[in-house]
Amino acid sequence: xxxxxxxxxxxxxxxxxxxxxxxxxxxxxxxxxxxxxxxxxxxxxxxxxxxxxxxxxxxxxxxxxxxxxxxxxxxxxxxxxxxxxxxxxxxxxxxxxxxxxxxxxxxxxxxxxxxxxxxxxxxxxxxxxxxxxxxxxxxxxxxxxxxxxxxxxxxxxxxxxxxxxxxxxxxxxxxxxxxxxxxxxxxxxxxxxxxxxxxxxxxxxxxxxxxxxxxxxxxxxxxxxxxxxxxxxxxxxxxxxxxxxxxxxxxxxxxxxxxxxxxxxxx
Numbered sequence: 377x378x379x380x381x382x383x384x385x386x387x388x389x390x391x392x393x394x395x396x397x398x399x400x401x402x403x404x405x406x407x408x409x410x411x412x413x414x415x416x417x418x419x420x421x422x423x424x425x426x427x428x429x430x431x432x433x434x435x436x437x438x439x440x441x442x443x444x445x446x447x448x449x450x451x452x453x454x455x456x457x458x459x460x461x462x463x464x465x466x467x468x469x470x471x472x473x474x475x476x477x478x479x480x481x482x483x484x485x486x487x488x489x490x491x492x493x494x495x496x497x498x499x500x501x502x503x504x505x506x507x508x509x510x511x512x513x514x515x516x517x518x519x520x521x522x523x524x525x526x527x528x529x530x531x532x533x534x535x536x537x538x539x540x541x542x543x544x545x546x547x548x549x550x551x552x553x554x555x556x557x558x559x560x561x562x563x564x565x566x567x568x569x570x571x572x573x574x575x576x577x578x579x580x581x582x583x584x585x586x587x588x589x590x591x592x593x594x595x596x597x598x599x600x601x602x603x604x605x606x607x608x609x610x611x612x613x614x615x616x617x618x619x620x621x622x623x624x625x626x627x628x629x630x631x632x633x634x635x636x637x638x639x640x641x642x643x
Contacts, residue, residue: 377597380453385463388551390434392594392634394532400558403643404410404439404545404610405612409493416452419500419501419502419533419534420470421625422500422502422536423501423534424534424536425501425505425536426501426505426508426535426536427448427536427537427538428512429508429536430513430519430538431623431627431630432511432513433513433514433516434517434519434617434623434624434627435513435517436514436517436518436519436538436539436619436620436623437517437518437519437521437535437536437537437538437617437626438518438519438520438521438537438538438539438619439523439530439535439537439539439540439541440452440521440523440541440543441523441526441527441530441531441540441541441543441559441562441563442525442527442542442543442544442545442569443525443526443527443543443544443545443548443552444525445525445545446525446543446545446548446569446570447543447545447569447570447603448477448522448523448525449469449481449522450478450569450603451543451567451569451603451612452467452486452520452522453481453511453603454478454483454603454606454609455520455609455612455613455616456484456485456525457484457485457520459484459616460484460485461612463479463517463518463620464515464516464517464518465516465517465518465519465520466486466487466488466489466518466520467481467486467487467488467489467520467521468479468488468489468491468499468504468507468511468517468519468520468521468522469488469489469490469491470491470493470498470503470522470523470524471490471491471492471493471500471522471524471525471570472492472493472494472495472496472497473492473494474492474620475492475640477491477522477527478489478490478566483618486575487511487611489507489510489511489555490508491503491504491506493524496524496533497524497526497528497529498523498524498526498529498530499521499523499524499530499533499535499537500531500533500535501533501534501535504535504536506535510561512515512607512632514641517620518616518620521537523535523553526627527552527555527556527589528556528558528559530546530559531558531559531561531562533557537611538619538623539564539565539619540562540563540564540565540568541563541564541565541566541570542559542560542562542563542566542567543567544567544568544569544585545564545568545569545579546568546569546571546573546574546577546580547568547569547570547573548578548584548619549579549580550580550584550588551583551584551588552585552588552589552612553566553585553588553589553591553592554580555587557592560588560592560594561592561593561594563594563596564596565573565596565599565615566585566586566589566596566597566599567598567600567601567612568585568600568601569597569601569602569603570601570602570603570604571600571602571605571607571608572602572604572607574600576599579589582598585598586598597611597615599611599615608615612637623625631637
């Protein structure tokens with residue numbers, strides 16, 4: 377885990393970092409907890425800048441989050457194939473190492489920018505901002521951000537996205553929303569992936585997964601789909617197109633009222 381997202385502090389060790397704990401201050405006397413808060417504040421500031429930048433170009437930014445192996449890249453491959461004739465799509469890919477997923481996506485005709493995070497267990501807004509330097513947003517409609525595979529930390533970092541899409545694959549079990557509530561509370565859409573495997577497993581029940589989500593007071597839509605067979609992909613594609621239309625309508629309304637996007641312009 378990384379030192380920037382706060383996952384290094386737990387209820388079991390917080391006495392070392394808070395109050396008079398011997399790790400509460402750095403060697404020059406500044407509080408460690410203030411450093412963590414400062415990093416999060418700086419991230420949120422950069423995220424808002426990213427969001428404004430997307431808005432200025434009418435681009436929908438979608439943050440995909442899941443466990444490793446839940447099917448984010450396979451979903452993107454199928455999505456690019458389904459939408460390539462109607463929309464211009466690019467992907468920012470986060471992994472600790474390798475550009476395997478980015479190379480897969482480029483084979484489907486989409487620009488894919490790889491971010492190698494090293495030891496960091498999530499993307500942050502600064503990483504996304506740097507990746508945007510390699511994309512011409514004028515030529516795009518949708519930018520997917522494929523976050524690092526992790527059901528904990530990615531949900532805590534705003535990247536400047538317009539919506540969070542969380543994937544839960546059938547082999548993982550239908551109780552994951554209970555076990556990882558922060559991730560699933562942050563979801564604007566829950567995709568139950570690898571539905572073609574559900575009959576073979578016998579112990580994954582989509583209704584139970586949805587019930588767990590509702591118990592978190594999250595009323596986000598829930599779709600079952602299979603990127604491999606194509607089953608259920610139409611629901612995802614329709615949701616995505618509506619999200620793009622809604623975001624562009626918000627931008628038009630804001631410009632009509634204020635003359636520019638979010639009070640910010642790159643000129």
